[in-house]
Amino acid sequence: MKTPMSVVHLLADGRFHSGAELGRRLGISRAAVWKAIRKIRDEWQLSVHAVPGRGYRLAEPLQLLERDRILSVLDSGQRARLETLDLVWSTASTNHLAFDRAPSRDGQVAGVLAEHQAAGRGRRGRRWESPLGRNLYLSLAWQLGGDVTTLSGLSLVVALAVLHTLQQCGAEGIGLKWPNDVLWNDRKICGVLLEMQGESAGPWRVVMGIGLNVAMEEHSGLHIDRPWVDLRTVLGRNPDRNRLAGKLLAELIGMTGDYRRHGLAPFLDEWRQHDVSSNRSVELHFADRVVRGIARGIDARGALLLESGGTVQAHHAGEVSLRYEPDA
Incomplete structure (x- = not known):
């Protein structure tokens, strides 16, 4: 995977780069460059333009995730609760990774962000389209003591955290569809998948998986059987993925902390206001x-x-x- 990943980093500026230049900078043959381009197109779902005499370029520039920029959005209290934050290039599912990285202390959280998911899932096992670098794929693991009934309503709070994040970015007209879909004009912009592991009396490991459409190319949504939209369409501009990821993390950490202390009651009125x-x-x-x-x-x-x-x-x-x- 290293060579295709390196090619993406070079092409992320949206400019043309010849096969010879890419090969020279990476120390590989032009045939290896072409093999990497095929993987980028076919498996990672990025549009790559190939023009004789000019080379290759992405259909549009790509902003890759940067851990330091994401963490800079969090305040000191939020950072204290975030035990780890891992950024991975490609994985089957961020939820799977998050279970392995679940924090050991009650109330702490551990985050996993991926540029690409090979087998992203929504609720009821539905496939979640996860092209590389175009959306946000975030899973947050949380360890909780106590009875599983304390988790009733958590998915609604997670959806509300997404709504807050989108509003902070300037998005208007965002609604919530029970239990945890986030919509704009009845088109899905974000889905949430909660998964749990543990014994009936606790402790429980809870993973909150969020797939947020940010700037998805049209061809990546051809197999989605329900109306969808991305944040770029809602805002009329390209959002900053790193700042967006930081804001989402901050909201999730803050609101899950409030939920842990006070339950669902403080969130009910606001959720009902946005219930479409x-x-x-x-x-x-x-x-x-x-x-x-x-x-x-x-x-x-x-x-x-x-x-x-x-x-x-x-x-x-x-x-x-x-x-x-x-x-x-």
């Missing part, structure tokens, strides 16, 4: 059935309230997916 599903006709998709009704917001534990057949019932996230009914 409330009073809409929806479908709840379970493994073996579909339930239709009207979404009536969330209860004190973060469960969805669904009115169906004249009654209102609470549904917890788990293996259930909320979808809007056609024309709803």
Whole structure:
């Protein structure tokens, strides 16, 4: 992987570089350069223009992640809670890595950021498109003592932390779709995947995985079967990925700390203000059935309230997916 990674670093400026120049600077043959270009295109989903007589360039410049720039956004208290922050080039899943790096002390967090995911996943095992350097793929591991019921509603708080981050960047019209999707005009800009390991009485290792669309090329979204959008489209400009990653980390560290101390209650009113599903006709998709009704917001534990057949019932996230009914 070292040679393709080095080629990306050289091409990140968005300018043309000849195959001979790339080969000379990296000490490899032009054939090796071409092999690296194929990997960059086919596996890492970056558009590379090849023009005879001029060489290769990325379709647009690429801002790669820098650990020091990300950490500079955090205040001293947030840094104290962040036990480690690892930046990796490519991995199957940042959630998998984060479990291995879970902090040993209660209340501490450990972060993993990747430029690319080879097998990124969303809720219910759905594939999460993860082209190199175009989005943010962040997982935050957290160790907690106590009963698993203390985690009820955590995914809603994580989605709210993403909303805060986007608002700080100037994004308007961001909404939340139960349990933890972040939308803009009913198009998904961010997804959250929470995974847990532990015994019923604790301690628990919790990993909060966030996939945030930042500046995704159109071809990378061809296999996404639902409406999506990226932050660049929302803002009308390219956001700074390092500053964005730092702001997201800061919000997650701060809000999970508040959640640990006070639970979901302090977040409920704000979450409800941004709930774009409330009073809409929806479908709840379970493994073996579909339930239709009207979404009536969330209860004190973060469960969805669904009115169906004249009654209102609470549904917890788990293996259930909320979808809007056609024309709803």
